[in-house]
Amino acid sequence: MYVVCLDMEGVVVPEIWIAFAEATGISELKRTTRDEPDYDKLMAYRLSILKEHSLGLKEIQEVISGIDPLPGAVEFLDKLRAETQVLILSDTFTQFAMPLIKKLKYPTLFCNSLEVAPSGEITGYKMRTADSKYSTVKALQSIGFETIAAGDSYNDLKMIKAGPAGFLFRSTEKIIKDNPEIPAFTEFDDLYNAIMDVIRKD
Numbered sequence: 001m002y003v004v005c006l007d008m009e010g011v012v013v014p015e016i017w018i019a020f021a022e023a024t025g026i027s028e029l030k031r032t033t034r035d036e037p038d039y040d041k042l043m044a045y046r047l048s049i050l051k052e053h054s055l056g057l058k059e060i061q062e063v064i065s066g067i068d069p070l071p072g073a074v075e076f077l078d079k080l081r082a083e084t085q086v087l088i089l090s091d092t093f094t095q096f097a098m099p100l101i102k103k104l105k106y107p108t109l110f111c112n113s114l115e116v117a118p119s120g121e122i123t124g125y126k127m128r129t130a131d132s133k134y135s136t137v138k139a140l141q142s143i144g145f146e147t148i149a150a151g152d153s154y155n156d157l158k159m160i161k162a163g164p165a166g167f168l169f170r171s172t173e174k175i176i177k178d179n180p181e182i183p184a185f186t187e188f189d190d191l192y193n194a195i196m197d198v199i200r201k202d
Helices: 016-024 039-052 057-064 073-081 094-103 132-142 154-162 173-178 188-201
Strands: 002-006 085-093 108-116 122-126 146-151 165-169
Touching: 002 132, 002 188, 016 057, 039 122, 057 094, 073 085, 073 188, 085 094, 085 132, 094 108, 108 132, 132 146, 132 154, 146 154, 146 188, 154 165, 165 188
Parallel strands: 002 085, 002 146, 085 108, 146 165
Antiparallel strands: 108 122
């Protein structure tokens, strides 16, 4: 039995930090896991910028409330979930993700959580587990599931490569060039067909 594991930001919803950067005019916050492989380094950088500008969870959630899924994402998930189990594996945080998960019709989401002071300042974060996407894929495989994964960033590569099939979706030219063995797609129909080709071969 297959479980399809999908990254969230950049795959089915826009990048939250980019949307927040555009809303605030703070261009430094446009840096994502597409640019920085070290997630802890990236988050330390983000939190320092938030502190510098006295921005907290409330301001980010206000921006998130106006974000919609990427065009075609809901229909893609509907079609995929009618055929197989789908799990959203994300390095985002529950405090960010829940409004977006509602708009996606509540697919199962595994992500992380923020540490927030009473003032609303984001003081830290708690990862669900180390190397969470890869760890989850390996755990699923250990209990008898085959995994197919798709994502767009550096932190998706290990989960993509861990299963019998995996795909890049709307990734960067550099990531695609550095990983030529991974099929890369930009359209939901093409990704859906590639996933279903794997499942139907069994």
